[in-house]
Amino acid sequence: MIVIGGGSAGYAAARTARDSGADVAIVDPGPLGGLCILRGCMPTKTILRSAEVAALMRRAGEFGFAPVEVRSRLGAIVDRKNTLVREFADYRIQQLRDPAFTLYESAARFISPQLIQAGSRHLTARSFILATGSIPRDVPIPGLREAGYLTSDELLDVREQPDSLIVLGGGPVGLELGQFFSRIGTRVTLLQRSLHVLSHLDDDIGSTLEQALREDGMEVLTGVSLLRASGGGRAKTVEFLHQGETKSVTGAEMLQALGRRPNIDGLQLGAAGVKVDEDRVVVDGTLRTSQPHIFAVGDVTNLYDIVHIAIQQGELAGFNACHPHGPPKEFDDRLVTEVIFTDPQVAVVGLSEKACRARGVPYLTASYPFADHGKAMVLGSTRGFVKLLAAPETGRLLGAAVVGPEAGELIHELIAVMYYHGTVQDLVRMPHYHPTLAEILTYPAESLAEQVRRA
Template identity: 70%
Template sequence: MANSHDIVIIGGGSAGYAAARTAADRGAQVAIVDQGPLGGLCILRGCMPTKTILRTAEIAALMRRVKEFGLSPVDVTAHLEQIVDRKDRLVREFADYRIEQLRDPRYKLYQGAASFLSPNRVRIGSQEVEAKAFVIATGSVPNDISVPGLHETGYLTSDTLLDLRDRPASMVVLGGGPVALEFGQFFARIGTAVTIIQRSPHLLSHLDPDVGSALEQALREEGIVLYTGTALQRVERSGSNKRVTFHHEGREVHADGALILQALGRRPRIDGLALDKAGVAVINGRVAVDDTMRTSQPHIFAAGDVTNLYDIVHIAVQQGELAGFNALQSEGALRSFDSRLVTDVTFTEPQVATVGLSEMACRAGGIPHLAASYPFADHGKAMCRGDRHGFVKLVASPAGGKLLGAQIVGPEAGELIHELIAVMYYHGTVADLLRMPHYHPTLAEIITYPAETLAERIGLP
C-alpha cells in the first residue's frame, strides 16, 4: 500500500521548503522528499558559505590598503583552513535550523531519492507515496562541460572547491559569471595567482557590456589575469600544473594553474526522477513551467533551479510559494510569477546589483527607453571611502519617466539596489527618486544624479 498525502514536495531546499510551508499553512497534508544532505544548496554550497569566505577576503583586501588611509602597513596572511573552519561552523548552524524546520510535525519527511512511477505516485527507496499534487524542487548541479582533456586532467566545481583547505599557488577559472568571479577574486585576495577565461566578449554576459567592463577593470587592478572572447580548445597536464589552451584574438594561448575551477554554469537536477513516467515535459534539460509554475502535467508544479529560469534564491522562494499555493487551487484561481522586479547581485568587490530591465533587454524586446549613469569616482562619499570603481545606471520610459530597471556596480551595490526595487514596486518614476530625501553624505544619494539627468531629458518637473 502506498502512503497518501495531499501534496508531495520533492526537494527540501529554499524552493521546496517554501512550497511545503505555504501548502501546510493552507491546511494540506504535506510530505517532503529529500535525498540529502539536508539543508539545500543555498545553505550548504551556495549563498551562505560563499558569502562567509568572501567577507574574509574583503577584510584582507582592505587591510592591504591601510597606507592609503594614513595607517601603518600590515602583513596580511590568509590561513585557508581557518577560513573554511569558520565557514563550516556557520553553515552547520544554518543547516541545523533548516533541518529542524523540515522535521516539523506538520510535515512527513522522507529521506531518499524520489522517482516517479506514474503521474500520481513516486518511489522512495522501498516505499511508494501517492498524492493529489506534486512540486518538483530538486535544485541544480554543476554543468558537465565537454572540453577535450578536462575530465582526464581533473577539475573542481563550486560544490567541491568550498572544502579546499590548502591554498593553491595558482588557479585557472573557466567562466565569467557570478560564481567564477566571486571565487576567482576570493582566491586572488588570499594569495593565489588567478587567471579567468571567459568565452563571451565581456564578464557577466547576461548584463550590459559596461557592467562587465567596469568590473573587469577592478579585477585586473587586483592582479587577476583576465581573458574574454575566448574559445576553449583543450586541457592537459603540464609538469605539476594543469594547462588550459584556448583561442584569443586570433591566436592560441595557454594558461597554467595548480587547480582548475570549472564554473561554466549549472543544470537542473532531474537525473533519476523519471519525469517521462509522470508525463512532465523537459525542454533543453529543464522542467518546463508556465508563469504559475505549472508543468505540462496539470497537478505537478516545479520551482527553483530545476526550472532553469533564475538561479537566485529569493526567486526560488517566491516560485516555491507560488507552486505550493497553486498546487492546491482550483482552475482559474492561480497566481502568476511577476518577473518585473527580478533582482540579481554578484558579491564581488565592487559588487554588481541589477533590477528589472537592462538596456540590452530593452533593445532586444523593442522597448522604448532612456538610460543615464553616474560614476562612483566622482561621488563624494565613495571618494571618502576610497571606492572609485563603478557607476549607477537607471533605465526609464521616455513617456513619463517610469523606472524600468537599474544597474549598480560599486560599493554596497547589493544594499543600494533595494531603494530602486521599492520605487519600481510602486511603479515610481525618476521624478519620485528626486522628490525623496537623500541624506548627505551617503552612497545612496548617487542615485539622484542619473535620475536628474533623465528627468531633464524627459522634461519632468
C-alpha cells in the first residue's frame, strides 16, 4: 500500500494497514506533521488558551481581586505555541519514520492508476490511499489579492500584534482567530455573508455566539455582500453591502477565512482515473474512489474537516484496502461531532434541527440556559444553552448542541449515550453529581421525557 500524505488521516491509514500485515509506504513532501499539528487544532488551541487567561484576568474584580492590567506579548504567545507544536510534530515524525514504514519525503503524482512518481522514483502498489488534506480556498473578490491578506496558516506566525484586523468569514477558523485577537487587544471586525455565523448549524447557535462576541467588543456584521478590497501595507479596506447600504471597514491586517479546499494540486488524478467533483475526491461509504483500489480520507474528500473523523476514515480505509475480499466497513455518520473553541464554546453531535427538517425526520426538542444553572453561575460562565433532540415515540437521542462553558467536554456524555442508542429517559435516570456543569443535561432531558410520555 502507498499512503499519500502523512497527517492524522494518512498516518491512521498507514498504521491500520501495517497492523493488517501490509507493506506500507508513506509519501509526503513535508513539512511533516500534518495540518492538525502544524496549522490547525494544536496551534490554535494553544493560543486560544492565552486569550482565555487574558479574558479571565480582566474580570478579576468580579471574583474579589484587585483589577489587573493585561498587556499581551504576541511574540511570547507564538513562542509557546511553537514549542508545543514542535513537540507534537517531533512525535508524529518519529512515528512516520518508524522502520515498519518506508517514508518518501517528496511530492507524489499519478502516472497511471497503478503507478506514481515520488521524486525521482516510480512506485507501484496494490492499493493507494489519498490523504493530502486541504489548503485555503481562493475567493473571487475584486482587489483582494492586490490588497493583501493572511490565511490562518500565516496569521498563526504573526509576532507583531496588529491594532486592527478584518476577518472575512464566520466559520470556526474566523471566529476562533478573531476572538483571540480581540481578547489580546486588537480591534476586530468580522464580516459574515450568511445571516448568522456558523451558518451550517442551527440559527440559535449562531445568534447566541454573535451576541457573546459583540458583548466582548468584537464588531460582527452578518448578511453582508463583499464587493471589493483595496489598499495594501498597513491599511486594507473592504467595501461591502449591509442592510441595503454600501459600507467599508479598514484594518491593518486582513484574515481571509472563507474556507478551505481539498489539496489535490499536482496529484494528476486524471491520470489515475479518479473522479473529482469541484476539487473534492468523490468516495463511497467505504471511502473508495471511482478506482476500487484507490481510497481517499480526510479533508481531501471535503465531507468533514474534523480531525477525529479523518482518523476514523483513515482506519476504515486502511482496513478495507487490506481486506478486498471480505465485507467492507462503512463510515457511520450518526455520531459526527464538531467543537468550536470560542467562548462560549460550541459543540454539536448527531442531527441538528436543520438536518431533521431537511431529511423529514420527526423530532422533539428542548433546551435549557446556562444562565439558570447553579454551577455556571458560580463559575461566572452563564452564556449559552443545552439543546437535545429526541425521537417522539421512543425518546431516543437524535442529536444535541451545547453552547457554553466546557461544551467540548460536556458533549462527550451525550456522544456516549448516543453511541449506545440511549434515550432521554436514560439521561434522566443516570446519576449526575451536584454541583457540576453536567447536571444541566438532565433538565432538557426531563422535559423531553415528559413530552414522550404524553405523545
